Amino acid sequence: MTSTHLAAAMLALTLAGTAPAQADPIDATEIVINDGEIALPTRAPAPAYLEGVLPEVRSGWLYRDEATRAMQMDDFENPGMVFADLGLDSWETPDGTQGKSCADCHNGIDSMKGLRAAMPRMNAAGDNLWSMENFINDCRVNRMGAEEWGWNSAPMKNMTAAISLQSRGMPVDVAIDGPAAAWWERGREMYYTRFGQLELACANCHEENSGKNIRADHLSQGQINGFPTYRLKDAGMVSSHQRFVGCVRDTRGETFKAGSDEFRALELYVASRGMGLPVEGVAVRH
């Protein structure tokens, strides 16, 4: 806590001397949750493929203001936890023609521990890259006889929040080799493609200019280890694809759809840029 206060004080001094822009991320090494019950590292060494590109990989939490950071430091203050609880309820609720719930096959939701850290990954058939949403819908349709949930529907985001929480603290560890390699390469290409009439790539903001400000937005590295996240601006849960849609839209671009091949490829690549950062699910951002 001392280092946090010191960092806050230094930040205040910086702010007093210059324009309202925040400069660098705060100096904290951990997100300390519930008075020390959980401590999530905020930094990890850059993976080999980012050497010379980023000095280290950093949680987006470091770039948010003090009030937002504090919300994630207490599970009772974290608005995302309400939605994770709703997801847990639905884990145990039968649905579809088979009359099954998730729990009927998978037992407690803690059986999903580790899943979020490895998402997205190749499906069992090995012919497609699946996000957690794909795995959930596959179960719903093929095992439960239930209808698919929309990618950004409330029940889907509640469920991904509940499942992500089981991996809280586990380092992101996505496979980018083997059959996933082509997906990763496609995602990497997208990351550096300047989309839209404003001709902006992910990298223009989140690599070249992370730590700087676009108006009131303090640019982070665009990490997705905290997703699904509670986003104050949306007053609700937001999936990584939902944020991708928003970013491409803000380039005055024609977006891809949530769940599209393009955004699953991008999800893999962006996840791999956060390799070693802990799953924060569910984070709080603004």
Next chain:
Amino acid sequence: MNWPTDLRESALAATAAALTLAAPQAQAADAVAPGGVVYVDGGVAQSLTGAPGNPEAGKAIISTAALGNCVACHQISALPEVDFQGNVGPSLDGVADRYDEAHLRGLVANAKQTFPDTVMPAFYKTEGFIRPGEGYTGKAPTGELSPVLDAEQIENVVAYLLTLR
């Protein structure tokens, strides 16, 4: 307000334009079209409208999120009333001492003519994009693209920048 003349006559049109953010703006009849702008070493010698811009109108464009929003990335000390000035681009303080009018016009219209890899969007360009959208809707364009700012707005911005000495 700094709407182009033909929009200024219609409050309804102005409202519609505001709703769609930087909506397609009608061009002055004698304006140089985006595709017809001649860049020499990144600069554009001729006024895009053939007339001098209005610096006061330019100031509003620079600081309005739905218009130029230059302050999103650039800091301008002469506008202390404008909150949250960004720092992705260089400060514009004294910019008129560093660039002449032609070069300022070229930088606002299409800075990539001067700095090929710059992050800065081109404000007077309508072709050569990857997946451009219909404004900020995220949808595919329904017709020809409009530049982010029209010729008169570009000239107004240039006129304001020329006051930053």
